[in-house]
Amino acid sequence: MTGPTSQVLDDITGFLDTLLPSSVPLFLMGHSMGGQEALTYATQGPDRITQQIRGYLAEAPHIRLCASGEPSWLTVMAGKLASRVFPGWQIVSRLDPKFMCRDETTRSLWPADDLCHDTGTLEGIVGLLDRAKQLQSGHPQIRDRDGLSIVGYHGTGDLCCDCEATEKYFENLPIKDKKLFVYPGVYHCNKATYFKVLRA
Template identity: 45%
Template sequence: MSASEDTFTTPDGHELYTKTWKPASTIKARTVLVHGFSDHCNNFEPLATLLAQQDIAVYGFDQRGWGRSVHTPAEKGRSGPTGQVMDDVTAFIKHVLAESEGTGSPLFVMGHSMGGAQVLLYAARYCPSDVVSKIRGFLVEAPFVALHPDSKPWKITVIFGRLAGKLLPHMHMVNRLDPTKLCRDPDVCKALENDPLCHDTGTLEGLAGMLDRANTLETGSVVLGEGRGEGGKTRLWVGHGTADGVCDYAACRKWYESAQVEDKEMQVYEGWYHVLHKEPGEDKVRFAQDVANWVLARCDNVGVDGQGEVDGGAERARL
């Protein structure tokens, strides 16, 4: 397994940091990772390494306004409106497709938290036809469909924030996540809290966009249906911990049940927190294995028409 760093320039000239993890042997599948709020792609360790060890190449990027894609203090959290966020995802996926053209290995897209909501909305509405036809499946980890009740801001704060955002869209607002709610491993919580790249700073425009995207999912305004994937078939995997204190498990489950998709699976992790890929001990390994199993099962049994032979509609609990 090898890991390499690089940069990618968006169509409007913004330079984004990228990280790629590749297997030492033949690549059986490729996965694009979309990180969450106040996060960056290197925090997908050890998931990315564990997937690469199972012949799944992983492509991560720090989103505009986050991680190493921030070049000046003014750029912190400056992700732009939802259209810009989705355009960046499309541009990076096209970059990965061009780089790996001719390999024959299927492409998957996976998002965590805020990135999970982005992936769900992208799959349902924003992914252009020439790209969605090349995506074998979508995976989301603890997606931001709704904030957990203990993490919700006051309504008055949201109202005034939206009003101010229209006048001062690039105004910064610090929105700190409670590190103790992120993971059951206290060392991981401490590392995330002290990570200078996790700056907890959004712009009013960016924060409003994030809340609006979640609202469209929570209210059922966006429902994922068939026809959103390679071969005209949508494939969806969802993983969520029942003790997630950041993103609401019940809201995620409700959205999952509304998805009009034949090949869908939800893994429920009893008592797990928000960052499933960093949970303590062997749990993080089990999570990576669940992801790898789902991805690889949709590589070997898919014919030229893109129709899989695996059973859909599954739901499993990880105790």
């Protein structure tokens, strides 16, 4: 989380530009904050790219944080004001591995993963919260088209991102080909997916 949403979208576009045109169907997938970014890209990414994306997959997307992790409106307001003066100011917010996954082996790998640095800038965190609010409101909406698929995965035991918010989002999603898989009791990080990413 190093910059505003415009930078996040530009970074995704820069990556996708290296893959397009593609001889195989292209899907954009993200987990947690990445899931939020994938869904946001579906609504705000450039048409020349999104028209070539077959579908979006969002695993435990950050549409709303769990109640215990939601910042107060006062904290959000203070953060927005501070981000205008010190946009690059870094904030470290440690995630407790025991909230990530029930599997002990997976939890032990979490702190050692260089990509899980738990650091963001004020500007990046404000963008993260703004994107979540947009997804909660349902505006802007993903425009349906032939061949577009949206798939979500979320565990009801997620202690980071609220599963009910994801369910509501998919319920109101104006897409014919959509599917949300809900897993009772599953935490934020899916063991199989995490190991797949580590091996890649």
